Every structure is written in structure tokens, then in C-alpha cells.
Amino acid sequence: MTENIEKPSFDVGKLDGVEKAAILLLSLSEEDAAQILKHLEPKQVQKVGSAMAQMTDLNQAKISAVHRLFIEQIQNFSTIGFQSEEFIKRALTAALGEEKAANLIDQIVLGGSAKGLDSLKWMDSKQVANIIRNEHPQIQTIVLSYLAPEQSAEILSQFSEKVRLDLTMRIANLEEVQPAALQELNEIMEKQFAGQAGAQTAKMGGLKAAADILNYLDTNIEGQLLDSIRENDEEMAQQIQDLMFVFENLIDVEDRGIQTLLREVEQDILMKALKGADDALKEKIFSNMSKRAAELLRDDLEAMGPVRVSDVEAAQKEILATARRLADAGEIMLGGGGGDDFL
Incomplete structure (x- = not known):
């Protein structure tokens, strides 16, 4: 009698949120996948689409693991009221996480599409910069505060140093x-690219918003801008700096978070980034790797020749972007405030 051998299941924990979404979409029909993708934000479509294109090692074990996780999360909620708004909110949150779900709920529940200010989220950053270039600075400020920090940073880069400051x-x-002012701005945007957008509560901007945008700026622009702010308002510059998460702050991330981050970072990027890191942070990284991997990385770093500062800074920025993505997905916690040095 032949003994049944159970095939090992895939550890879905090895996948990040974008990869899980990519696998789920690839397992659907093209029509169903398209129906989901059309509701995603531009950056989400770009990230998920890229992950789908790079998914070369898709197998049944991996697909089944993602499906099981999806079903388990959905089954945490009542099977009654599938058509209710509350069910949709809960289902989306279970499947995508709070932040991604929040971005989709208004569009899906209300049956709408990106309109008004939301239309800007789908546009190229240069295009948005051109649209708002001749608007009053207060309107430009509201637009940049409304959009995601990453997109706002790209838009801000299109302006002169004086305007950026x-x-x-x-x-x-x-x-x-005020909601009325935001509604009026929505209507202005609507007239420019058609559509209609409702009034929204308008708690936006502030020191944290400025810090988030600076985090996404090119290193040179970031440094120049912060120096300029300091010349005009030293207290504001310090407050922004304290709210920024810089590469050195990774030392404050818990070990499990560092391990999750390391699984997402390519070895050559990590090596370049650590070339400019202090010994304490290097040891933090080494301690969260296997002994063999840490030894190899130490040897590679010692054998590594000189690296341009711009390359080191770019590598650190890339790792920080990955860390923020994982934090947004709830997979790691970023701790600590800004340090005295800037990338």
C-alpha cells in the first residue's frame, strides 16, 4: 500500500502585501483582475503590476497559501449582509489592510471613480506640477498636503528651490x-478635468506632512530644503527633522522588523547602504542575519571598494522606502525620531 506523502505547504509569511495581492490577481480571470485593478490608486497599480510582471516562480503551493490566507481573513467576519457597506469595509480591510482599504472604500462603496482632487493621484507628477504651477501658493499647499507624500515629493521637485521652500x-x-474651501477646490479641479467630488473633512498639512514629503525627496534637494527652512525658522526645521525617519533610525526598529525588512532588500543595495552606516547599525543588521550570512556580508563589505556618496545615499533611500512600505502595510513598526544627520 502506497503511503500518502503530504506535500509541504508554502509559508505565506515570506510574502509581503504587494506580492500576496499580485498572486491573488494572477489567479483570477483577466476580467476579474481588471475589475479590481481599476479601483486601485495609481501607485498601487504600479507596484502590484510590477510584482505581477516579475512573478516568475508562481506555483500551486504558493497560490493555495495565498488563497487560504485570504479566505481565513474573510471568514473572520459575518457571512450575513454581503451587500452592506459595513461588510465591504470589513472585507476590504481583511484582504488589503487598513490603509489600502481606506483608499478604496469611497470609490467602491459609493460607486465613484477618481474625480476632483482625486484625479491628480492618477496623473504624472510633472503633469500635476504644470497644472498647479500658476495657482495661488495656498492652493498649491492644499494640493500637496492632500496627495500622498511620495507623489507630493515628486511634484515639489519640479519647482524652483525658492518655491519649494x-x-x-x-x-x-x-x-x-475648512470643508467648504476644500469643496470649492474640488470643484475647480472638476472643471479642469471633469467629474465631481464631495466635500471631505480637511485635517491636513502640518509638520508631519512636511516631514513625510521631505523623506521622499532626492537627498540633495532634501538637504538644501531643510537648510533653507532652518535659515528662515530654526524651530520649524528642528521639528521637521525630529519627525523624519532617516536611515540611522533603523537601529530603533525591533529585531523582527529588521528581519522582515532584510527579506525585501537586495544584497547589493544593502551593501552600498551599509557602506555609509555607523558600526552600531551594522551590528544591528548583522545580528538579525544567520551567522553565515553575516560573516559573508562582513567579508563583502571589507572587500568592497570605494562607493560614491550619492550611490550610498540612493541605496539608503531605497531601503527607507521599503521600510515605509512595510510599515504602511502593518508588517513592521518604525520607531524613533530623526537624528542629527541627514541622508
Whole structure:
């Protein structure tokens, strides 16, 4: 009698949120996948689409593991009221996490599409910069505060150093916008690219928003901008700096978070980034690797020739972007405030 041998299951924990979404979409029909993708934000479509294109090792074990996880999360909620708004919110949150789900709920529940200010999220950053270039600085400030920090950083990069300084300080000083004013701006945007957008509560801007945008700027622009802010308002510059998460702050991330991060980072990027890190952070990284992997990385770093500062900074920025993505997905916790040095 032949003994049944159970095939080992795939550890779905090895996958990040984007990879899980990519696998789930690839397992659907093209029509169903398209129906889901059309509701995603631009950056989400780009990330998931890229992950789908790079998914070369897709196998049944991996697909089944993702499906099991998806079903388990969905089954945590009541099977009654499938058509209710509350069910949709819970199902989306279970499948995608709170932040991604929040971005989709209004569009899916209300049956709408990206309109008004939301239309800007789907546009190229240069295009948005051109649209708002001749608007009043206060309107530019609201737009940059409304959009995601990564996109706002790209838009801000299109302006002159003087305008970047003015807008960043305005963002830092902004606390809230009256719903009526935001609605009016929505209507202005609607007239420019058609559509309609409802009024939204307008708690936006502030020091944290400015810090988040600076985190995504090119290193040279970031440094110049922060120096300029310091010349105009030293206290504001220090507050923004304290809220920024820089490469050295990774030392404050718990070990499990570092291990999760390391699984997402390519070896050559890690080596370049560590070339400019202090010994304490290097030891933090080494301690969260296997003994053999840590020894190999130490040897590679010692044998590594000189690396341009710009390459080191770019590698550190890439790792920070990955860390923020994992934090947004709830997979790691970023701790600590900004340090005295900037990338």
C-alpha cells in the first residue's frame, strides 16, 4: 500500500502585501483582475503590476497559501449582509489592510471613480506640477498636503528651490482646511478635468506632512530644503527633522522588523547602504542575519571598494522606502525620531 506523502505547504509569511495581492490577481480571470485593478490608486497599480510582471516562480503551493490566507481573513467576519457597506469595509480591510482599504472604500462603496482632487493621484507628477504651477501658493499647499507624500515629493521637485521652500513651510504651518474651501477646490479641479467630488473633512498639512514629503525627496534637494527652512525658522526645521525617519533610525526598529525588512532588500543595495552606516547599525543588521550570512556580508563589505556618496545615499533611500512600505502595510513598526544627520 502506497503511503500518502503530504506535500509541504508554502509559508505565506515570506510574502509581503504587494506580492500576496499580485498572486491573488494572477489567479483570477483577466476580467476579474481588471475589475479590481481599476479601483486601485495609481501607485498601487504600479507596484502590484510590477510584482505581477516579475512573478516568475508562481506555483500551486504558493497560490493555495495565498488563497487560504485570504479566505481565513474573510471568514473572520459575518457571512450575513454581503451587500452592506459595513461588510465591504470589513472585507476590504481583511484582504488589503487598513490603509489600502481606506483608499478604496469611497470609490467602491459609493460607486465613484477618481474625480476632483482625486484625479491628480492618477496623473504624472510633472503633469500635476504644470497644472498647479500658476495657482495661488495656498492652493498649491492644499494640493500637496492632500496627495500622498511620495507623489507630493515628486511634484515639489519640479519647482524652483525658492518655491519649494515657500510651499514646504506653508505645508508645515497648515493645520486644517475648512470643508467648504476644500469643496470649492474640488470643484475647480472638476472643471479642469471633469467629474465631481464631495466635500471631505480637511485635517491636513502640518509638520508631519512636511516631514513625510521631505523623506521622499532626492537627498540633495532634501538637504538644501531643510537648510533653507532652518535659515528662515530654526524651530520649524528642528521639528521637521525630529519627525523624519532617516536611515540611522533603523537601529530603533525591533529585531523582527529588521528581519522582515532584510527579506525585501537586495544584497547589493544593502551593501552600498551599509557602506555609509555607523558600526552600531551594522551590528544591528548583522545580528538579525544567520551567522553565515553575516560573516559573508562582513567579508563583502571589507572587500568592497570605494562607493560614491550619492550611490550610498540612493541605496539608503531605497531601503527607507521599503521600510515605509512595510510599515504602511502593518508588517513592521518604525520607531524613533530623526537624528542629527541627514541622508
